[in-house]
Amino acid sequence: MKDVAEHARVSVSTVSYVLNDSGPVAPERRNRVLDAVRLLEYSPNESARSLKRRSASTIGLVVPELTNQFFAMVAEGVQKAASTRDVLVVLCVPDATGQPEENHAKLLRSQRLDGVVYLSGTGTLPASILELSRFGPVVLVDEQIPGFDLPAVACDSRRGAREVARHVLDQGHRRIAVIGGPSALWTAQQRLAGYREAFAAAGMDPDGVPVLVGDYRQDSGRELAAQALAGPEGERPTALLCANDLMAIGAVEYCKSVGIRVPDDVSIVGFDDLPVSALITPRLTTVRQPAHDMGYHAVMALFDILENKESESLGLQPTTVQLRDSVGPPPGGNS
CATH class of the missing domain: 1.10.260.40 (lambda repressor-like DNA-binding domains)
Known part of the structure; x- marks a missing residue:
C-alpha cells in the first residue's frame, strides 16, 4: 500500500x-x-484485511464424502454463500483421503482460517475441531452434537420423519420395519423419534416395530432390506421406512433383484430427496430437506458471528414430504 x-x-x-x-x-x-x-x-493481503475488519477471507468446509449427493448439495450452498463475500472455501473430505478428521482439523488450523463449516460423519466432535472453535467460529450443519454448545443449522428431521411415516400408516400399513441411520448421529436419532411418534399416534406399540441400523450408505440399505424381508410373505413387513435416500435406493435394488415388487408387495420411503430419487423406478417417496439452503445459511451464520451480530440463519430448516410412486396400500389390503 x-x-x-x-x-x-x-x-x-x-x-x-x-x-x-x-x-x-x-x-x-x-x-x-x-x-x-x-x-x-x-x-x-486478505488475511490482514479480515483481521482488521473482523470479517472472513477464507473459511473451511469439512464433509465426510462427496459421493453422497446430499453432502455435495450442502457444499454447493456453502460455496454460493461464500461467493457473495468473495471468500475462499478450503474443502476437506476425510473419506476421500483416507485420513481421519483429526488430521484435517490440524491442517485447517495451520491455514489460519476465519471459521469452519463442519458436517460430522460420526456424531462426535474431534478434539482438534473443538480446538478450532477457540480461534474462530465452527458452525455445524445437519447435526447437533450433545455436550457441545456450537451453533448449528439443521433440518426438522423429527417432523419430516413423523409426516412420512404418517403417510405410510394412512395407506393401511401396520407391518413396518425401520432401516435407521447410525445410532450415534443426531439426525438418525431424530428420524427414529419421528417414526415412533407416528406409530404411537396410530395406536401401535413403537417398541414393537423392528429397527435395523444402517450406515446411510446404499449397500447397507440393500443388505438390511434382505434381512427385513427374509420371512414368509404373509409375515414380512409391507413397508420399509429408510432414514435416508441412499439406503432406500439400496432397498429398492434388493427388491428388484429378488422379484419383490415396489410398491405392490412392499412400500419404501427415504429421506433427503436427492436428485436421483425422482429418477429411479419407481420414483421414491421421500422427505425433502433443503441441503443447499443449510450450507448457505451455515456460512451466513458464520459471517454474522464474525461480525458480532445475532444470526437468524441458525436453527431448524423446514422439511416437506415428496409423494411419488414407491408407496401404495399393503398387498391385498392386508396390513
Missing part, C-alpha cells in the same frame, strides 16, 4: 479508502490510486 500511495502521490489512508470503499476520495485521486494498483499489480 505504501508503494501504491507513493506512486499515486497520495497518503496510505487514501489508498485504504479507495480499496475498501470506506471514505470519501476525490475522483481524480481515486483514478490515480486505481491506475497505480493496476500498474504495480497490487493484491491486498
